[in-house]
Amino acid sequence: MTWQEAKKHCEGDGAKLANLRNEWTRVYVELMAIKAPLWIGVNKMETSRYFRYIDGWPITQSNWDALEPRMNQPCVFVNAEGKWKTADCNQNMTSVCMKSTDVPPTVPSDFPGTCPDDPDSPRWQRNSWLPFKGHCYLFLTERVEWPDASANCVRHGGTLASIEDPFEQAFIKNGIDRYKDVHNSFWIGLYKTHKGMWMWLDKTAMDYTNWGEGQYSSNSYGAIQIADGRWSTGRPWYDRPYICKTSKVLHPAPPTIVSPGVHHQSRGRIILAVSLVIAAIAVGLVIVLFLFKKSGRRLPIPEKLTTFDNPLFFNNERSQPDLVDTSKLVANAEEETPGPVKTV
Structure with a gap:
């Protein structure tokens, strides 16, 4: 069929002339083309006079033969070597159709970014x-x-x-x-x-x-x-x-300041309250210790701890009447209680 007849034949079957936009499809069509050249879905007369797939997909990779594509030949086929060649659309060739649910990308209308500085110019x-x-x-x-x-x-x-x-x-x-x-x-x-x-x-x-x-x-x-x-x-x-x-150089978007939600606000208030309570307790302890020290009084110390010399709780380390020298007690005990006397 001619290229136009091949296109209508594919459309009658709910398909389109094949596009080779991925590696798997390209290799598959190249293998089928070994038997005979195959029309594919490229005709620049239908796509603003430059080569694009007629289903709307751009050509991102190609496999043109030497001296291709030629300007005066609008339709494209794959030859026995797997190369792309242009030809007169009225030639009769076999063809390959393709069904796909993929949607081609839309042509962008917005192109953000700015041009860079030229580092090699004054x-x-x-x-x-x-x-x-x-x-x-x-x-x-x-x-x-x-x-x-x-x-x-x-x-x-x-x-x-x-x-x-x-x-x-x-x-x-x-x-x-x-x-x-x-x-x-x-x-x-x-x-x-x-x-x-x-x-x-x-x-x-x-x-x-x-x-x-x-x-x-x-x-x-x-x-x-x-x-x-x-x-x-x-x-x-x-x-x-x-x-x-x-x-173009794309500049990162400025950070968006988002006001914290109710949950984060509540959590913040709880943390603040706990911190204030801890701080108040610490200040109270410092004040109590200061007052006791200033009055010369001792803090109530458990009995078991009175044998330790702790300058934190006493004004005068040298005058501690309540402390007992246990070593002297042991010596006195030995003098007052002599051992048994032998009789001859």
Whole structure:
């Protein structure tokens, strides 16, 4: 079937053309594609002219073949090697349908956070990052080679910019228009692997492209042209200005002060009352001891304790008439009670 016929066939069965948004599904479809190429649920003509799954899920990981995706071929199939390829939607191929109860995420409308300070710029030039949705962008006009531009972006706290969709493309195009009288292009974070696959330096999925005519297959690094916003390629030794990109900085919310509940208030009052009682008892004991000491009277001491010399309770350690020297008592007892007298 053509891609559109395959889509209708799946919908007639209460399903959709498959999306490969997790590893298990991707491997399963790749195994089925060994027998014949399979249409999947990607057609950029139905998703704002960039590659997204038609059921609303974004492409977070892809497996494009070399020199893919091509701009003039909107529909996507998986070939016998498990690679993704674009094709004319009117070609006849087999297809794979998928039923799922998962709900795709909604597109966020609020993008909190602020752009970071630029640690590699003078103080009077800081905060030069420009915000757009969830990211910030730095347009640097020094002309350097692509590898140097990549390293410089890291020093500034970001990476060479990726372009994820037509909206981000329009923002960046507007940003570089200011330099059209001085420069003709800026480096971006595109590079070609040794297998001929184009990738973004920050690992963004390659689901949107805007290549200029004849530019896709040449050279090894990507740039964006100021004149029309199309992407071009260049050798690593070309000197160009460049664009850095980083995520917004999210500031922690201020702590919320919550008034304690009734239970915590009651517990606090009980603890306070107990503390006051203990403090009052301690003060009372100190006052009683002070008064006894001042009056010269002794505290009532149990009889068994009177044999101990305790200066805490007596004013004069030398004058303690009630104490008895037991050693003398023993000696006197021996003198008064001599042992038996022998008679001869």
